[in-house]
Amino acid sequence: MSGSSVQGADFIRDALGSCGDPLEVIAHFQQDNRLESSILETVLPLLDLHDVLRSDIYDGICDQLREKLKSVISSLSEERLIQLLDASFPFADGPLRGIVLRLLEAPPDLPPHILNSVVENSKLYEACPVTVKRQVWEENVGLFGDEVRPLLDQYVEEKAALLLRIEDNPSSNFFTPSPKTRRQHEIIQTLTSYVGHSVKLYNTVLQFLRALFVDSGCVHFCTLRADVLMALHDLEIKIILDADPCHKFAWCLDACIREKFIDAKRGRELKLFLDGIKPPREQMRGDISMLLCDPFAVHTVASTAVKLLHELLEKEQLPRESAQVMLLLRLLQFGLNAQEMINCQDFSEKEMDLLCVKQFLPLLIELLLNRSISLFSNASSLVNNDNHLNESLVHLLPQRSLARVIAFQFTVKAVQERDKYLITTLLPAIAKGCDASDLRDDFLHQLILSLGQMGEEMTGNQEMLVSVFEHFLLKFVEEDKVVHFTHYLISRLYYKGDFSSHVTTLLEAFKPLEEHSAWTHEFYSHLVDKVTAPRKEKPLLSIPPPSVESSGSPLLEMLPMKSPSV
Known part of the structure; x- marks a missing residue:
């Protein structure tokens, strides 16, 4: 009740502590704070005879008054709403919180002193709907950052896990889901609800993403930059789409990612946009480069380029003679230079x-x-x-x-x-x-x-096994992610053909180092258990060696089977 003229608990405690006749104090308090109603004055003695508590009576009346007030809030003028807010704020932590929240949500624009009062009351701030918090965030970037940063970190962690922990979903390629499916992710939907129609908050999110990308080099922040924009595109938030100069480029690129190919028509649209960036709008290239640094964009551009290289062989053309190949290289170079471009604030396009x-x-x-x-x-x-x-x-x-x-x-x-x-x-x-x-x-x-x-197309070919495991993967055996991927590959090939005769040697060669992650050690332990477990169909020790001739590879040389140590 602090900040109001209502006689609350503090007043009653002080009055009772300093009075000579407590019953008189109580009678005066009831008289001063009773409801002015002739009907109630008539009914109260009757209710007293039936042992109905006065507190229950007043609670019931308050509930009815609250509902009545809520029903008329939408019809009140903005000036009247602000007056009610000022009067009701002292009771925001009590039974009138629902009224205060409804009043906060009603005006389209809250005055600064109301927003400051919301910020000062942490419990009220947490209970406020997003429409109210959005107005607070526009004036308090720090609070907005506190809300958004955990979402950004969680999104990036989930994307990294999808790429690296392929044993969790071996049938699904990272690039399989369509862009629109990806945008249904809970974090994307939450971010778009936070932004709403606020251009200021949208630009703040982009600033966060640029800063995090430059600091960490994590390309998943680039994916998030594209996904947030296109999620707002799906919602048709025109005020934001018009404010982002990269919207049309992102829209065209999103269509290419959906089709997993950049055809000549869309390539010309992308080129036209890039060629149209003139002074003083060079800074746009920073955001364009982030969109092109998105792994989904890099995958689409690079896979299109590889497909065209195969076609150039049939046409007997050189890459530099193909305008489409040169454009794809230009797009790739934009994306690969994104971090340096934004960090150095040098938005000039580098030479090919x-x-x-x-x-x-x-x-x-x-x-x-x-x-x-x-x-x-x-x-x-x-x-x-x-x-x-x-x-x-x-x-x-x-x-x-x-x-x-x-x-x-x-x-x-x-x-x-x-x-x-x-x-x-x-x-x-x-x-x-x-x-x-x-x-x-x-x-x-x-x-x-x-x-x-x-499967057996690989395990039955000694030259390919040597190329993959010894000449490629073994080179990077100190890298945690490479070791983990190798363990997964061994687990996938274990029952294929004669590959099991190589497994012990490979597990020894790709044993995790002490500094490798816990999940790599855990997966390796499970793999060792799988290898050493008896096989019902065919005992592990009875598997014959491959029929192909030895390649002379020391790594894949046939060794007596033994249980690898974890």
């Missing part, structure tokens, strides 16, 4: 990596040509040419993120098409030309899932 265009991409096409020739010929000249190609790829991969992304997607497509020649050529080259920090999580996710689906 000419070595990637003139040397690296033609090398990939030459690989495709050699693959085609190898299907019809066993010419020894191919071996020397393959060595030359391998050395050239290794030379061009370091320090060229554009070339690496194309090589990664090129390799994934080769695995999905069960192309032994390309798999055994590309994986060793990537291992030699890339550092562990260069390996993208989305590349490893697709690669390992696709390898696991090959």
Whole structure:
């Protein structure tokens, strides 16, 4: 009751503590605070005779008055609503809280002194509907950050888990869900409800995402930037869509991601937008680069580029002669430079990596040509040419993120098409030309899932096993995510063909290090239990060695079976 003229508990306590006749004090209090109603004065003595408590009577009257007031709030003027708010705020922590909350929600714009009063009362603030909190957040960015930051962190953690913990859902590729399905995520829906129609809050969310992306380099913040915008697009929040200059670009890119391909028409639309960025609007390139850094965008652009490279071989064209390929490279380069561009606030478009265009991409096409020739010929000249190609790829991969992304997607497509020649050529080259920090999580996710689906096509081919496990994965054995992915691949292939004869050696080679994560150690322990458990169909020790000749690989050399230590 503090802040009001109502005689509350403090007044009664003081009065009773200092009086000579408590009954007189009580009588005066009842007289001063009774309801002015002739009907009630007549009824009260009758109710007293029936032992009805006065508190029950007044509670019932208050309930009716509250409901009556709630029913007329919507018809009151904004000025009258503010007056009622000022009068009712002292009772916000009592039985009138429902009235106060309803009054707060009614006016479209609350005055600053009311918003400050809400902030000062933490319990009332927590109970306020989002429409009221939104007005508070527009004036208090710190409070908005406290509400939003846990959601942003949770979203990123969930995306990272989807990429890395593939054992939880081995049948689902990270890139399988459509963009609209992704946007139904509870966190996306919560963020859009927080933003509502507030351009100011939307821009604040974008500022948070830019800052977090620059600080962490986590590309999932770029996904969130695109998802929030397109979720508001689904809701047709026109005031925000008109305020974001990247809306049309994001809309077109979202359609491409949905189709998992960028056709010539949409490519021209994207190019037209990029070409239309002129001074003083260069800062737009920062947001465009974030949209293109989204793993779903990178996957779509890179997979389209790889498909077009296959077509260029049939057309006998060079990559630089294809306007569509050059546009895709431009889009990829935008996305890959996003963090540096925003961090340095240098929004100029970087020149295209000419070595990637003139040397690296033609090398990939030459690989495709050699693959085609190898299907019809066993010419020894191919071996020397393959060595030359391998050395050239290794030379061009370091320090060229554009070339690496194309090589990664090129390799994934080769695995999905069960192309032994390309798999055994590309994986060793990537291992030699890339550092562990260069390996993208989305590349490893697709690669390992696709390898696991090959089954006996992989386990029955010694050369492929050596290329995958020894020449590629073993190179990065100190990386936690690589070790975890390898354990998953071993578990997927364990019952395929004669692969079980290699398992003990592989488990020893890919035993987790002490600094590796708890979930990697846990999965490894489960895998060891699976390997050492007796098999009903065919005992593990009775599995015959592979019929193929030994490749001379020390890693996959046939060793006596023994239980690996955890």
